[in-house]
Amino acid sequence: MTSEAFAVLTFGAGYNTSVVLAGVIALGIGGGVIGVFSFLRKRALISDAISHATLPGIALAFLAGVALGGTGRNLALLMAGAALTGAIGILAVQWIRDRTRLAEDAAIGTVLSVFFGFGIVLLSHIQTLQAAGQAGLNSFLLGSTAALTAGEAQLIAGASVAAIAIALIFMKEFGAVAFDEGFAAAQGWRVARIDLIMLALLLAIVAIGLKTVGLILIIALVIIPPAAARFWTDRLGRMVALSGAFGGLSGWIGGSISALFPDMPAGAVIVLAAAAIFTASLLFAPRRGVIAWSLHRLRLRLRAAETRALLAMADGYQAPDALARRLAGWRGYTDAHGQMTVRGAAAAAGAAHQQRLWRAYRQRHPDAALSFNPLSGRRIEDALSADIVAALERDSA
Amino acid sequence: MTAADFLSIDLPAILVAVLAATSCGLLGNFLVLRRQALIGDAISHVALPGIVVGFLVAGTIATLPLMLGAMAAAVIAAGLIEIIRRVGCMEAGAAMGVVFTAMFAGGIVLLEQTGASNVHIDAEHALYGNLESTLWLGLTAWSDLLTADAYAAMPRQLVTLIGVTAAIAVLIAAFFKELKVSTFDPGLAASLGLPVRTISTALIVIVAVAAVAAFEAVGSILVIAMFICPAATARMLTDNLARQLWLSVAVAAIAGIGGYFLAAFGPQLWGNPNALSAAGMIAVVAGILQVAAMLGAPRYGVLARTVRNRRRKLDLPA
Numbered sequence: 001m002t003s004e005a006f007a008v009l010t011f012g013a014g015y016n017t018s019v020v021l022a023g024v025i026a027l028g029i030g031g032g033v034i035g036v037f038s039f040l041r042k043r044a045l046i047s048d049a050i051s052h053a054t055l056p057g058i059a060l061a062f063l064a065g066v067a068l069g070g071t072g073r074n075l076a077l078l079m080a081g082a083a084l085t086g087a088i089g090i091l092a093v094q095w096i097r098d099r100t101r102l103a104e105d106a107a108i109g110t111v112l113s114v115f116f117g118f119g120i121v122l123l124s125h126i127q128t129l130q131a132a133g134q135a136g137l138n139s140f141l142l143g144s145t146a147a148l149t150a151g152e153a154q155l156i157a158g159a160s161v162a163a164i165a166i167a168l169i170f171m172k173e174f175g176a177v178a179f180d181e182g183f184a185a186a187q188g189w190r191v192a193r194i195d196l197i198m199l200a201l202l203l204a205i206v207a208i209g210l211k212t213v214g215l216i217l218i219i220a221l222v223i224i225p226p227a228a229a230r231f232w233t234d235r236l237g238r239m240v241a242l243s244g245a246f247g248g249l250s251g252w253i254g255g256s257i258s259a260l261f262p263d264m265p266a267g268a269v270i271v272l273a274a275a276a277i278f279t280a281s282l283l284f285a286p287r288r289g290v291i292a293w294s295l296h297r298l299r300l301r302l303r304a305a306e307t308r309a310l311l312a313m314a315d316g317y318q319a320p321d322a323l324a325r326r327l328a329g330w331r332g333y334t335d336a337h338g339q340m341t342v343r344g345a346a347a348a349a350g351a352a353h354q355q356r357l358w359r360a361y362r363q364r365h366p367d368a369a370l371s372f373n374p375l376s377g378r379r380i381e382d383a384l385s386a387d388i389v390a391a392l393e394r395d396s397a
Numbered sequence: 398m399t400a401a402d403f404l405s406i407d408l409p410a411i412l413v414a415v416l417a418a419t420s421c422g423l424l425g426n427f428l429v430l431r432r433q434a435l436i437g438d439a440i441s442h443v444a445l446p447g448i449v450v451g452f453l454v455a456g457t458i459a460t461l462p463l464m465l466g467a468m469a470a471a472v473i474a475a476g477l478i479e480i481i482r483r484v485g486c487m488e489a490g491a492a493m494g495v496v497f498t499a500m501f502a503g504g505i506v507l508l509e510q511t512g513a514s515n516v517h518i519d520a521e522h523a524l525y526g527n528l529e530s531t532l533w534l535g536l537t538a539w540s541d542l543l544t545a546d547a548y549a550a551m552p553r554q555l556v557t558l559i560g561v562t563a564a565i566a567v568l569i570a571a572f573f574k575e576l577k578v579s580t581f582d583p584g585l586a587a588s589l590g591l592p593v594r595t596i597s598t599a600l601i602v603i604v605a606v607a608a609v610a611a612f613e614a615v616g617s618i619l620v621i622a623m624f625i626c627p628a629a630t631a632r633m634l635t636d637n638l639a640r641q642l643w644l645s646v647a648v649a650a651i652a653g654i655g656g657y658f659l660a661a662f663g664p665q666l667w668g669n670p671n672a673l674s675a676a677g678m679i680a681v682v683a684g685i686l687q688v689a690a691m692l693g694a695p696r697y698g699v700l701a702r703t704v705r706n707r708r709r710k711l712d713l714p715a
Contacts, residue, residue, distance in 0.1 A: 044491035045435055099699050100691045105434040105490075106629045110687060112438065113622035117680025120618065121660070124674035142505060216442075220498035227487060227495050263509055268502035275499035282485065290484055 009256050016150050017259050023153035023160075024255035025248045027209050028221060028270065030160035032247025034167050034201045035222030036229070036240050040178035044227075045108055046093060046199065047219040051206045052112035053089025054082035054215055055119025058140055059126060066129070075152045075211060078140075083207045089115050090199050143214030143267035144258075152211065159208045163201050164244070174198055175236045213267035221247060224274040231285035250274035302327065309333065310351035313340055354380055360395040361388075401537040407661065409533040409552050414619075414653035414679055416558040417611035420565050421620055422627035422649035424604050426642055429628040430580050435490065436475075436601060437624030439497040441608045441617035443467075443474040446504030448609070453511055460557055464609045471605030474500060475598070528615055528657070528675045531555065554614040561610040565603060569642070576600075577638050619676040623649060626683035633690040633697050652683035 038044055061081025065074055089111045096107035123137060148156075167174070176184040177194045185191050202222060209218045229243035254270030283290050301323075309319035309328040318338065319325040328334045333344030340348065357380045362369040372383060381389055421437070428434050444467040451466020474496050481492040531552045541547045569576065579586035579596045587593050604624070611620050631644035656679030661672045692699050 039491055042488040042490065044488065044494050048435070048438065048494065096691065100633065101697050102429070102629050102632065102691075103432050103434075105432050106429050106625055106632075109434040109438060109621060109625035110629055110684065113618055113625060113680050114684030114687075116618050117622055117677040117684065120674045120677030121681060124660075124677065125664075125671075128669075128671035217498055217502055219494060220502065223491055223494035224498065227481075227485065227491050230487070231485065265505050265509060268505040268509075271498055271502035272506065275495070275502070278495060278499075282481065288485070293484065 005256070005260055009252070019150045019153045019157075020148050021252065021255045021259065023148070023156040024212055024251040024266070024270070026157040026160035026251075027205070027212060028225075028247035028249070028251025028254075029244040030163050030247070031205050031209065031218075031221030032225035032229070032243040032245070033164050033240055034198075034205050035247075036226040036236075036243045037167070037174040037178055037198050038202055038222065039226035039230070040175070040236075041195075041198070043104070044223045045105070045219075046090070047202055047206060047222050049089050049093050049108040049111040049115075050086045050199075050203050051210075051215045051218045052119075053092075053115040054086045054207060054210060055116050055140070056122055057081035057083065057085030057119075058137065058210070059119055059122035060085070062126060062137060063122070075155060079207045079210070082210055083203055085115065086203045086206060087200075090203060139214070140210050141214050141216060142265050143210070143212050143217065144265065148212065156208050156212065159204065163204045163208070166197075167201055168240075170194070170197060171236070171240065179236075213270055214265075217267040217271045220271040220274060221250075224271070224278050225250065228274070228278040228281040231281040231288045246274065246277050250277060306331065307351060310344075310348045311355060313344060314348035314352035356396045357389065357392045360392040364392070364395065400539060404537065404539065404541070405533050406529075407657070409531045409555055410528050410661075410675065411654055411657050413531050413552075413555055413558055413614045414528060414657050414675065415650050416555070416562045417615045417619065418623045418627065418649035418653040418679065418683075419646050420558065420562040420607045421611055421623035422645045423565055423569060423642060424600070424607055425624040425626075425628035426631065426638070426645050427576060427580055427600060428604065428624055429632060430638075431597075434625050434629075435493060437604060437608065438621045439474060439478070439493045440471045440601070440605050441612060441620045442497040442501040443470045443504075444605070444609055444612055444617065446470055446500050446507060449504050449507045449511070453507075460553060460613070463613070464606065467609040467612070468602065468605045470500065471608070472602060475601050527613075529672065531614060554610075557610050558614065561607060565607060568603065572596075573639075580638075615679075616676045619680050622680035622683050623652075626680070626687045627652065630683075630687040630690040633687075633694040648683065648686055652679050652686060656680070656682040 035044075035047075038046060058078050058081055061078045062073075064081070065077050092111045093104070093107045096102055096110060097104045102110075126137065173184070173189055173194050174197075176187065176189070177191055177198075181191055184194070205222060206215070206218050209221060213221060225243040225246040226239070228246050229239045232242055233239050250270050250273040253273040254266060257269045257273075258264045258266035281289065284292075286292050287296075305321070305324040305327050308321070309324035310333065312319050312324070313328065313333065319328050319334075325334075325338070328344065329336075329338075331344075331347075332341060333347055335341050358369075358372070361372075361380070361384070372378070380392070384392075425434070425437065428436055447467035447470025448463045449466075450470070451462040451464070454466070455462030477496045478489065478492045481487060481495060482489055485492070531554055533547075533552055533555070534550055575586070575591055575596060578589065579591055579593050583593050586596075608617075608620050608624075611623070627645040627648040628641070630648045631641040634644055635641050657675050659673075659682065660675040660678035663678075664671055664673060690698070693701075695701055
């Protein structure tokens, strides 16, 4: 088992498995890269409307394939059908949002449910036909890698790489539109057109991934990796790279597991791998992660309590609350009887001096002082330049 | 079609469809107005893992454990969405997308791994529902509807839905003012001393109950459609909340009945004996009604607006 797992993970388990795995990884990277822009544009869920809107297209393409005398299971034809109704779905969302009083969320919900409903009606019609290969259509709902041929996997990989390339070419424009629409418009760019290119790429990834991940879960591939990457960085380029890497990693893990356990639905496993990466990011990312953020808050609280204690002691009182009192004891500012020590006296005098300077600063520059938290315990020498501090010393003397 | 066929096959299906559409449609009004339309989408997805876990814990597919499981899943999902939104400073849509896809994926893996998929729960069934298989056995003539025996044999889904729809109607009527104020102006509601957060949590719990009750019979896709389309259609037609609620019920009922008939008997019109998916068709009819309202609504419709704008342009001095 272990050696088999190793073989799959390292592309050593036969040509077909390896090609399928490469296809899924390329798809994951593509979803991660392209998803960044709709995520930053705060329109992550538009992909939900797109993916559900592809179902009638798949069914119609199947019917067209059967009518033309084939089996209807040509992946390229099905993808084209999916892209067609997906595009109509995108335009419908835009139309409802721009031309009626309904908001974008209602527009997305309408399109996804009505298009999907229509797709189900068509599927129920297809089920009554005596056409070959109709059973395969259900795999578009939840996806499967088991039925993927090497040729199909190559198609998926190639299309993913093309979509990634286009996304990287337009990265500057996408980024500008996502962060500052007004700025992008002032640059002379057509915001609406850039939006459409972005949505077209999103549609491409959805259509490419339908067969593997399934249309219900494909949106996870364009939402979860960017959401995870956002915890690690504030820079667009790095976020795109990280998100692509997270997507590729999810594809690699998910694709391998579903190669090892054929009845594990590939799409679900890929999404769970992505969700695990997201959870790890949510918890452990520096600065924005839950743990780093909680530690930061704790540090601020302690520092504020210490300042509170010292200021009270400087005025000859006891520290005002239990936390501050205990902290003063720990830091050696007070002895076992709660009396101020020599060390405590020095620290209290220092804190009082700091407070006098900050107060003077507030009087002189009330507007600028707003951006400093008086209880954060930050030393004024660290925050302001030496000449301003010297001036404040003169003021407060 | 005989009366017996209609009574035992079509009547229960139509009743289930209309009740499911009504209960979801009523709640949808508040979701659409609060810009939370996609909560219905998220909840109907996370219901799947909830139902699977409920089944695994209870060991049966009785309604109560499944519904409790789905409600718990909905509340957990709502909590997770809120945490991710706050901690990650993320837009609600992205947080929702992360949570519901992950939970849905977990549900699917659980289904496959525990063998629960053999007993009446499977992902496709959860999507399409099973409207056509709700049978009211023992009804052979219209007069049977007047006997007590007939009601003892009423299909379980129908009983559940009658209860849930009645409860939702009563709750909305009882808390109409609170819901109205907290929906349109949360700030005012808070200053009036209304528990705004409790109201929105309660709304999500009730949405989950409605989703699960309907979900079993009509599938998640119709649930999503009914949370949005009737309310959106009604919203195009009126500015008055009470009127909007009534209109949405009417739209839901028309879509339920019309969609069912189109799916069951439509294909026969051109000589195809096979019925189409009723749940899908109801969603399509609801969509058609919404498009009609978006285009033709007297005041807010696109056509009326275009005409008004053109007239205004003509009135301008040259």
